[in-house]
Amino acid sequence: VLLERALQYAPNHPAALDRLAMFFSLEGEAGETARGRLKQVLAEGKASATVHLILATQALHSGDLKSAELHFDQGYRLNSNLPVLLNNFAWLLANQQPPQLDRALGLVNQALQIAPNQPHIRETRGQIYAKQGRWRDALADLEFALPHMSDNGELHRALFVVYHELGDEELASEHRRRWKEGKTSGK
Numbered sequence: 001v002l003l004e005r006a007l008q009y010a011p012n013h014p015a016a017l018d019r020l021a022m023f024f025s026l027e028g029e030a031g032e033t034a035r036g037r038l039k040q041v042l043a044e045g046k047a048s049a050t051v052h053l054i055l056a057t058q059a060l061h062s063g064d065l066k067s068a069e070l071h072f073d074q075g076y077r078l079n080s081n082l083p084v085l086l087n088n089f090a091w092l093l094a095n096q097q098p099p100q101l102d103r104a105l106g107l108v109n110q111a112l113q114i115a116p117n118q119p120h121i122r123e124t125r126g127q128i129y130a131k132q133g134r135w136r137d138a139l140a141d142l143e144f145a146l147p148h149m150s151d152n153g154e155l156h157r158a159l160f161v162v163y164h165e166l167g168d169e170e171l172a173s174e175h176r177r178r179w180k181e182g183k184t185s186g187k
Helices: 002-009 012-026 027-044 050-061 065-078 083-095 101-114 117-133 133-146 153-165 169-185
Strands: none
Touching: 002 027, 002 050, 002 083, 050 065, 050 083, 065 083, 083 117, 117 133, 117 153, 133 169, 153 169
Protein backbone atom coordinates (compact mmCIF):
# COMPACT_ATOMS: atom_id res chain seq x y z
CA VAL A 1 0.00 0.00 0.00
CA LEU A 2 2.82 2.41 0.89
CA LEU A 3 4.60 1.59 -2.34
CA GLU A 4 1.42 2.23 -4.29
CA ARG A 5 1.04 5.63 -2.61
CA ALA A 6 4.68 6.51 -3.27
CA LEU A 7 4.22 5.70 -6.95
CA GLN A 8 1.06 7.80 -7.10
CA TYR A 9 2.91 10.87 -5.84
CA ALA A 10 6.26 10.23 -7.54
CA PRO A 11 5.82 7.64 -10.31
CA ASN A 12 9.45 7.86 -11.43
CA HIS A 13 11.14 7.87 -8.02
CA PRO A 14 14.12 5.44 -8.26
CA ALA A 15 13.75 4.00 -4.74
CA ALA A 16 10.04 3.30 -5.24
CA LEU A 17 10.69 1.69 -8.62
CA ASP A 18 13.48 -0.41 -7.12
CA ARG A 19 11.08 -1.74 -4.48
CA LEU A 20 8.52 -2.38 -7.16
CA ALA A 21 11.10 -4.39 -9.10
CA MET A 22 11.57 -6.67 -6.09
CA PHE A 23 7.86 -7.37 -6.03
CA PHE A 24 7.78 -7.81 -9.81
CA SER A 25 9.34 -11.25 -9.59
CA LEU A 26 7.13 -12.48 -6.76
CA GLU A 27 4.48 -15.09 -7.32
CA GLY A 28 0.86 -14.59 -6.38
CA GLU A 29 -1.08 -11.42 -5.67
CA ALA A 30 1.90 -9.22 -4.74
CA GLY A 31 3.68 -10.07 -7.97
CA GLU A 32 0.55 -9.55 -10.07
CA THR A 33 -0.05 -6.17 -8.41
CA ALA A 34 3.52 -5.06 -9.05
CA ARG A 35 3.44 -6.16 -12.68
CA GLY A 36 0.13 -4.42 -13.17
CA ARG A 37 1.42 -1.21 -11.62
CA LEU A 38 4.46 -1.09 -13.91
CA LYS A 39 2.21 -1.52 -16.91
CA GLN A 40 -0.03 1.26 -15.60
CA VAL A 41 2.99 3.57 -15.28
CA LEU A 42 3.81 2.88 -18.93
CA ALA A 43 0.21 3.32 -20.06
CA GLU A 44 -0.04 6.64 -18.19
CA GLY A 45 2.90 7.97 -20.15
CA LYS A 46 5.03 8.23 -17.03
CA ALA A 47 7.60 5.68 -18.10
CA SER A 48 11.17 6.37 -17.12
CA ALA A 49 14.35 4.68 -18.16
CA THR A 50 14.22 2.88 -14.82
CA VAL A 51 10.80 1.37 -15.59
CA HIS A 52 12.09 0.14 -18.94
CA LEU A 53 15.23 -1.23 -17.24
CA ILE A 54 13.07 -3.21 -14.81
CA LEU A 55 10.87 -4.55 -17.61
CA ALA A 56 13.90 -5.40 -19.76
CA THR A 57 15.57 -7.23 -16.90
CA GLN A 58 12.44 -9.23 -16.16
CA ALA A 59 12.04 -10.08 -19.84
CA LEU A 60 15.67 -11.17 -20.00
CA HIS A 61 15.23 -13.45 -16.98
CA SER A 62 12.13 -15.00 -18.51
CA GLY A 63 13.91 -15.60 -21.83
CA ASP A 64 11.95 -13.03 -23.85
CA LEU A 65 14.94 -11.49 -25.65
CA LYS A 66 12.85 -9.51 -28.12
CA SER A 67 10.96 -7.74 -25.34
CA ALA A 68 14.19 -7.24 -23.37
CA GLU A 69 15.83 -5.54 -26.33
CA LEU A 70 12.77 -3.34 -26.88
CA HIS A 71 12.77 -2.14 -23.26
CA PHE A 72 16.55 -1.71 -23.05
CA ASP A 73 16.46 0.35 -26.23
CA GLN A 74 13.57 2.51 -25.02
CA GLY A 75 15.24 2.97 -21.63
CA TYR A 76 18.42 4.04 -23.41
CA ARG A 77 16.48 6.54 -25.50
CA LEU A 78 14.98 8.04 -22.33
CA ASN A 79 18.24 8.17 -20.36
CA SER A 80 21.58 7.17 -21.84
CA ASN A 81 23.43 7.77 -18.56
CA LEU A 82 22.38 4.74 -16.48
CA PRO A 83 25.43 2.46 -16.23
CA VAL A 84 23.42 -0.64 -15.27
CA LEU A 85 21.09 -0.17 -18.24
CA LEU A 86 24.03 0.39 -20.60
CA ASN A 87 25.86 -2.67 -19.26
CA ASN A 88 22.87 -4.99 -19.41
CA PHE A 89 21.90 -3.76 -22.87
CA ALA A 90 25.48 -4.33 -24.05
CA TRP A 91 25.43 -7.85 -22.59
CA LEU A 92 22.19 -8.65 -24.43
CA LEU A 93 23.49 -7.33 -27.75
CA ALA A 94 26.73 -9.29 -27.39
CA ASN A 95 24.94 -12.53 -26.56
CA GLN A 96 22.07 -12.51 -29.03
CA GLN A 97 22.13 -14.22 -32.42
CA PRO A 98 23.66 -12.69 -34.38
CA PRO A 99 25.66 -10.66 -31.86
CA GLN A 100 26.01 -6.90 -32.31
CA LEU A 101 29.52 -6.62 -30.89
CA ASP A 102 30.38 -3.13 -32.12
CA ARG A 103 27.20 -1.62 -30.74
CA ALA A 104 27.61 -3.57 -27.49
CA LEU A 105 31.17 -2.33 -27.13
CA GLY A 106 30.02 1.27 -27.65
CA LEU A 107 27.39 0.92 -24.92
CA VAL A 108 29.71 -0.72 -22.40
CA ASN A 109 32.41 1.91 -23.04
CA GLN A 110 29.78 4.58 -22.42
CA ALA A 111 28.92 2.87 -19.11
CA LEU A 112 32.60 2.79 -18.16
CA GLN A 113 32.91 6.52 -18.77
CA ILE A 114 30.25 7.00 -16.09
CA ALA A 115 31.38 4.20 -13.72
CA PRO A 116 34.99 3.29 -14.62
CA ASN A 117 35.72 0.91 -11.74
CA GLN A 118 32.64 -1.30 -11.77
CA PRO A 119 33.73 -4.96 -12.03
CA HIS A 120 30.52 -6.16 -13.69
CA ILE A 121 30.87 -3.59 -16.44
CA ARG A 122 34.54 -4.45 -16.95
CA GLU A 123 33.58 -8.14 -17.09
CA THR A 124 31.01 -7.40 -19.80
CA ARG A 125 33.58 -5.50 -21.84
CA GLY A 126 36.09 -8.31 -21.35
CA GLN A 127 33.54 -10.81 -22.64
CA ILE A 128 32.92 -8.61 -25.69
CA TYR A 129 36.65 -8.26 -26.35
CA ALA A 130 37.00 -12.05 -26.13
CA LYS A 131 34.21 -12.52 -28.68
CA GLN A 132 36.09 -10.10 -30.94
CA GLY A 133 39.36 -12.03 -30.50
CA ARG A 134 41.01 -9.09 -28.73
CA TRP A 135 42.70 -11.41 -26.24
CA ARG A 136 44.98 -8.97 -24.38
CA ASP A 137 42.22 -6.38 -24.00
CA ALA A 138 39.88 -9.11 -22.78
CA LEU A 139 42.46 -10.35 -20.28
CA ALA A 140 42.90 -6.90 -18.70
CA ASP A 141 39.16 -6.43 -18.10
CA LEU A 142 38.41 -10.01 -17.06
CA GLU A 143 41.24 -10.04 -14.53
CA PHE A 144 40.09 -6.68 -13.19
CA ALA A 145 36.68 -8.24 -12.50
CA LEU A 146 38.00 -11.55 -11.15
CA PRO A 147 38.62 -10.55 -7.49
CA HIS A 148 35.02 -9.32 -7.27
CA MET A 149 33.44 -12.18 -9.21
CA SER A 150 35.65 -15.20 -8.52
CA ASP A 151 32.65 -17.56 -8.29
CA ASN A 152 31.34 -16.57 -11.74
CA GLY A 153 31.63 -19.60 -14.02
CA GLU A 154 31.25 -17.59 -17.22
CA LEU A 155 34.14 -15.37 -16.19
CA HIS A 156 36.34 -18.45 -15.70
CA ARG A 157 35.16 -19.85 -19.03
CA ALA A 158 36.20 -16.63 -20.77
CA LEU A 159 39.57 -16.60 -18.99
CA PHE A 160 40.09 -20.24 -20.03
CA VAL A 161 39.57 -19.27 -23.69
CA VAL A 162 41.70 -16.11 -23.42
CA TYR A 163 44.64 -17.85 -21.76
CA HIS A 164 44.40 -20.70 -24.25
CA GLU A 165 44.48 -18.24 -27.16
CA LEU A 166 47.44 -16.42 -25.57
CA GLY A 167 49.31 -19.73 -25.25
CA ASP A 168 49.34 -20.10 -21.45
CA GLU A 169 47.94 -23.61 -21.13
CA GLU A 170 48.65 -23.87 -17.40
CA LEU A 171 46.43 -20.89 -16.54
CA ALA A 172 43.92 -21.94 -19.19
CA SER A 173 43.66 -25.32 -17.52
CA GLU A 174 43.16 -23.78 -14.07
CA HIS A 175 40.34 -21.54 -15.32
CA ARG A 176 38.80 -24.46 -17.20
CA ARG A 177 38.79 -26.46 -13.96
CA ARG A 178 37.14 -23.57 -12.08
CA TRP A 179 34.59 -23.11 -14.85
CA LYS A 180 33.68 -26.80 -14.81
CA GLU A 181 33.57 -26.75 -10.98
CA GLY A 182 31.14 -23.84 -11.12
CA LYS A 183 28.94 -25.62 -13.65
CA THR A 184 28.59 -28.66 -11.42
CA SER A 185 27.96 -26.63 -8.27
CA GLY A 186 25.30 -24.49 -9.94
CA LYS A 187 27.32 -21.26 -10.04
